[in-house]
Amino acid sequence: MTGELLDVRGLSVRFLLGRRGRGGEVRAVTDATFSLRRGQLLALVGESGCGKSVLASALLGLLPGNAQVRGHALLSEQDGPIDVMSAPENVLAQRVRGRLVGLVPQSAATHLTPVRTARSQLLETVRVLRPDVDDPFGFAEHLAERVGLEPAFLDRYPHELSGGMAQRVAVALALVGDPPLVVADEPTTGLDRPLVRRTVDLLAGLAEEGRAVLMITHDLAAARPVATDLAVMYASRLVELGPAARVFAEPLHPYTAGLLAALPGGGFTPIPGEPPELTALPAGCAFAPRCPLGPDAGCSGDPELIRWDDRMVACRRPC
Numbered sequence: 001m002t003g004e005l006l007d008v009r010g011l012s013v014r015f016l017l018g019r020r021g022r023g024g025e026v027r028a029v030t031d032a033t034f035s036l037r038r039g040q041l042l043a044l045v046g047e048s049g050c051g052k053s054v055l056a057s058a059l060l061g062l063l064p065g066n067a068q069v070r071g072h073a074l075l076s077e078q079d080g081p082i083d084v085m086s087a088p089e090n091v092l093a094q095r096v097r098g099r100l101v102g103l104v105p106q107s108a109a110t111h112l113t114p115v116r117t118a119r120s121q122l123l124e125t126v127r128v129l130r131p132d133v134d135d136p137f138g139f140a141e142h143l144a145e146r147v148g149l150e151p152a153f154l155d156r157y158p159h160e161l162s163g164g165m166a167q168r169v170a171v172a173l174a175l176v177g178d179p180p181l182v183v184a185d186e187p188t189t190g191l192d193r194p195l196v197r198r199t200v201d202l203l204a205g206l207a208e209e210g211r212a213v214l215m216i217t218h219d220l221a222a223a224r225p226v227a228t229d230l231a232v233m234y235a236s237r238l239v240e241l242g243p244a245a246r247v248f249a250e251p252l253h254p255y256t257a258g259l260l261a262a263l264p265g266g267g268f269t270p271i272p273g274e275p276p277e278l279t280a281l282p283a284g285c286a287f288a289p290r291c292p293l294g295p296d297a298g299c300s301g302d303p304e305l306i307r308w309d310d311r312m313v314a315c316r317r318p319c
């Protein structure tokens with residue numbers, strides 16, 4: 001490891017369908033390679049179903065039993081890196097989840113236990129992850145304030161919280177163990193625009209205070225003001241990766257350019273066609289059938305990420 005907090009190398013995840021894969025397989029993540037340092041907020045963007053959440057689950061060692069993984073995801077720790085892909089469950093439970101990696105889950109409200117107040121759930125997490133804390137009650141209130149939630153709201157049950165409040169409780173829960181890496185899976189889904197902005201600003205604040213943040217989203221507009229880096233995923237592969245300002249200003253991959261053109265500021269021009277099924281990925285570049293540059297013999301080759309200036313791109317003919 002060279003100063004990175006997270007170093008993902010050649011990470012692939014496939015799901016076997018049916019008994020022993022007789023029903024085929026879903027190639028959810030293919031050969032993902034990227035790293036994250038403290039202070040970075042990496043937005044991982046891509047259309048629904050391209051593999052973003054599976055990648056997040058892999059980083060927490062939370063894949064279901066029918067998943068097969070290859071590659072490495074090294075998390076830096078004092079005693080040396082932990083490879084989440086090969087670490088035993090006791091290491092994942094005792095040293096990784098909550099302590100090295102905090103998860104802000106998709107749809108925070110449904111993730112909370114419905115019959116217990118936010119306070120009791122936060123206190124329980126404090127007692128498990130922070131036995132060193134003398135005053136769990138005060139610590140929980142401090143965390144609530146840290147994420148911009150009036151501590152009195154902690155006495156509410158999940159159904160009594162608005163979407164924005166539930167999201168803040170979820171961020172507070174993710175911060176209990178003071179993890180250096182926070183993974184937020186679609187943190188803005190279902191929120192209105194002002195709340196989207198408050199949520200991404202909160203995540204940006206976590207990066208500014210020295211954590212690394214991986215924000216998974218299909219909402220490029222939400223990521224734009226806060227991402228320091230951008231990773232674009234298409235049909236299970238990362239196709240472009242680099243400093244966010246550069247990628248937004250001059251996208252290299254035609255898929256990234258298409259996503260930006262589909263934004264309100266880009267003219268609302270949708271990308272024609274549909275992504276391929278992850279059960280039947282074509283050989284070569286999966287974007288080729290939708291690519292505005294048209295077919296080319298070179299596109300039939302393996303679309304590996306190659307370095308291009310300060311970025312990585314998986315295209316033989318970048319824009």
Ligand SMILES: Nc1ncnc2c1ncn2[C@@H]1O[C@H](COP(=O)(O)OP(=O)(O)OP(=O)(O)O)[C@@H](O)[C@H]1O
Nearest residue numbers: 015026028047048049050051052053054055064278
């Ligand atoms: N346990 C599983 N068994 C089989 N396939 C799965 C399993 N979990 C996820 N998948 C498939 O993996 C693919 C990637 O799913 P994933 O949830 O990562 O997409 P996503 O990019 O996060 O989309 P969204 O934004 O809609 O959540 C999908 O085709 C999904 O159906």
